[in-house]
Amino acid sequence: MPTLSLDEFQIGWICALPVEVAAAKEMLDENFGILDEQDRNDTNSYILGRIGRHYVVIAGLGLYGLTSATVVVIHMMRTFQSLRVGLMVGIAGGIPSPNHDIRLGDIVVSYPEGTCGGVIQYDLGKIVQGGKFVRSRALNGPPRVLLAAVERMREALLTSSPTYPEYIQKATQRTHRTKRTFARPDVSTDRLFRVEHEHPDSNTPT
Structure with missing residues (x-):
């Protein structure tokens, strides 16, 4: 890891699931590894890295729930007092509709609207x-x-082709494991079922 002060990390990236932490780590331009020393009362595990000119700290919840998320954020802000932005990034389902055709693998960014x-x-x-x-x-x-x-992203879409698909493609195609874990699912798997449809507990054939 380069000689960096913890004060240089300004973006906190929080994930609920281990697979989300793994995906976040793959998006780093430079991976500095796990933070070795921290307050003994801080129970988080941190992955440090760089994306472009931004220094990023990644942490997982470990346990689900609002209380767990609150604890992770409190500890992260205590250890990295210079954080300016906190992001909660995770996997969601795809729900196509006439107004918003959201499919598996799409990227959705929340934005204020109305109330x-x-x-x-x-x-x-x-x-x-x-x-x-x-x-x-x-x-x-x-x-x-x-x-x-x-x-700025909206403005860029009016004049330039987006570059993030190539960036994501490069990250997901890095190794055989990243291809298998993070590649976009085949369109044949992107199916919706009626609400009353019963889903099996696992994908194991019966």
């Missing part, structure tokens, strides 16, 4: 008659620096 801050938290609302979700409160919107970055 929504960009993320809808499931426990800040309730399900009413007919299965409709009604929000009772709202989360804060993303930091302005992230909103500005999204606007």
Whole structure:
């Protein structure tokens, strides 16, 4: 690892699942490895690296839940007091619709719109008659620096071809294991089932 101060790390990248941590690590331009020394009360495990000119620290939740996420964030901010931006990045399902044709493998970035801050938290609302979700409160919107970055991406799409597909392709094709783990699924596997369809507990043939 280069001689870097922890104060140079300004982006925190948090993942819920081990496979998400592995994917995040593959996106690093330079991997500095695991942080060797930290506060003994900090129970997180950190992977340090660089993406472009940004120094990034990656951590996994270890356990699911809001409490676990809160603990990870608190420890990360204690160890890396210079963090400017925190990102929660993970795997989601694909749900095509006439308005938003979201498929498996697509990248989705949340963005504020109307009265929504960009993320809808499931426990800040309730399900009413007919299965409709009604929000009772709202989360804060993303930091302005992230909103500005999204606007720059939107502007670039009007004049230039996006480069991130090539960047992702390079990362996923790095080794045989990354191909098998992170390559986009074949379109034949991108199927939707009716709500009443019962799914098996595993993919093991019966």
